[in-house]
Amino acid sequence: xxxxxxxxxxxxxxxxxxxxxxxxxxxxxxxxxxxxxxxxxxxxxxxxxxxxxxxxxxxxxxxxxxxxxxxxxxxxxxxxxxxxxxxxxxxxxxxxxxxxxxxxxxxxxxxxxxxxxxxxxxxxxxxxxxxxxxxxxxxxxxxxxxxxxxxxxxxxxxxxxxxxxxxxxxxxxxxxxxxxxxxxxxxxxxxxxxxxxxxxxxxxxxxxxxxxxxxxxxxxxxxxxxxxxxxxxxxxxxxxxxxxxxxxxxxxxxxxxxxxxxxxxxxxxxxxxxxxxxxxxxxxxxxxxxxxxxxxxxxxxxxxxxxxxxxxxxxxxxxxxxxxxxxxxxxxxxxxxxx
Ligand code: NDP
Ligand code: GDR
Numbered sequence: 001x002x003x004x005x006x007x008x009x010x011x012x013x014x015x016x017x018x019x020x021x022x023x024x025x026x027x028x029x030x031x032x033x034x035x036x037x038x039x040x041x042x043x044x045x046x047x048x049x050x051x052x053x054x055x056x057x058x059x060x061x062x063x064x065x066x067x068x069x070x071x072x073x074x075x076x077x078x079x080x081x082x083x084x085x086x087x088x089x090x091x092x093x094x095x096x097x098x099x100x101x102x103x104x105x106x107x108x109x110x111x112x113x114x115x116x117x118x119x120x121x122x123x124x125x126x127x128x129x130x131x132x133x134x135x136x137x138x139x140x141x142x143x144x145x146x147x148x149x150x151x152x153x154x155x156x157x158x159x160x161x162x163x164x165x166x167x168x169x170x171x172x173x174x175x176x177x178x179x180x181x182x183x184x185x186x187x188x189x190x191x192x193x194x195x196x197x198x199x200x201x202x203x204x205x206x207x208x209x210x211x212x213x214x215x216x217x218x219x220x221x222x223x224x225x226x227x228x229x230x231x232x233x234x235x236x237x238x239x240x241x242x243x244x245x246x247x248x249x250x251x252x253x254x255x256x257x258x259x260x261x262x263x264x265x266x267x268x269x270x271x272x273x274x275x276x277x278x279x280x281x282x283x284x285x286x287x288x289x290x291x292x293x294x295x296x297x298x299x300x301x302x303x304x305x306x307x308x309x310x311x312x313x314x315x316x317x318x319x320x321x322x323x324x325x326x327x328x329x330x331x332x333x334x335x336x337x338x339x
Contacts, residue, residue, distance in 0.1 A: 004059075008080050008126075010034045010067060010115065011088030015190045016131070018045035020086060020233040025049065025059055027237075032080045034065040034073075034089060045190055067111030070118060077122035084240050086129045087115055087163075093194065094135060097156035098286055105159045112163030116170045116178070127240045128178040130167040133160045134225070134251065134292045136182065142223075142293035145249050146182070153287040164247075171245055179239045184251030184294045187314055188229040189321035197226060197318060200262045205322035207276055208269040209330070215276050218283025220259040223291035225251045228309035228317075238303040251294020252307040264315040269323070 007024050011017045012033025024031050035043065043050075043062065051058040063080075065072045067089045077085075090108040091097060097104040112130060119126060137144040138153035152158045164180050171178040191198040196217065206212040227250075235250045256264075259273075266273040299305045309317075 008082035073118035101155035109159035109162035113166040132180040134184040143295040145295040179245045180247040184225040186229040186232040201318040216280040225255040226311040235305045248299040255293040
């Protein structure tokens, strides 16, 4: 192992990838990220960490690649020689996975085994973190913990279950230090705009500013355990520092319905949800996950992780952030995503 620890993050341009990069850079890591080629910039969440490519002592490196390109993954692992690999890359939208099941299986499911196999092919000694999901529990009633039966309800959940078992299998077959973080929903001002919490808090900001009057949602009775993403990346890191690899549930243990979250968010801006909420069946899923509530007691016992921010405070902090972002946009100010 080199003096400076090196981490490779797939999905570095996503919500969690940006928070994890910040955390690891603050801990003195050299951080390498896999970035998909796009015709437009897709590194907005990393801009505030940007380092000039000509800087000799730079600690953040971005590499083009894709979880569907196995050869590229082998070459990248050989080049970087990471001490830790965080597999956060995925087609991560549950509703979209019903429209793109084959692609979701390829990226989110097969992509995991491609990366695990690339670690073997490149012969690097590394620890591996897999971004597993509470969606794997699907219709199993709450509270869910590490012993709860998996029953996924979407192509995304099925693909994540494949990634989960691939991770367990490489641990058991090859002795790889490979751990699954079974994370419940976690949100932030950096959350993708089409996930329900961010969709709500952006709508609140726009309605309060007089730019929009209605918010269209699907099933508002779904119950979720929403935590704060900035805290959850700490759990990922702690899992890989633990003495032994394993599989851990991460969540807050408290939950509300989508309607509850929306009510708190609207009230925080002095708005009445019922005046603005409209139903659109387009946002329903062919099969729904009714309720997810974590029992994360084993993670607390094993490596001392416990959530501090619960969903009501999260709703408020996201509304505040989206109102600030909108103000900046309207004033034509540069918006930097270091929130
Ligand atoms: P995001 O959707 O914000 O980020 C997903 C990342 O994956 C992006 O960087 C995206 O790139 C990248 N990606 C997509 N397709 C590919 C591909 N073919 N090859 C390489 N990279 C790709 O997700 P989050 O940050 O919210 O979540 C991180 C991980 O954790 C995901 O695997 C997600 O499924 C999982 N998870 C998330 C939870 C949550 O509540 N947030 C809960 C449990 C698990 P681009 O920016 O170009 O789109
Ligand atoms: P989820 O998050 O499916 O739990 O997956 P999402 O925010 O998309 O949905 C949460 C719940 O809200 C209901 N809902 C709507 N959802 C969206 N996106 N848009 C709407 O308009 C809407 N109306 C109601 C949904 O039906 C659902 O019940 C997230 C992702 O980050 C996954 O990658 C991750 O694995 C899981 O969380 C844990």
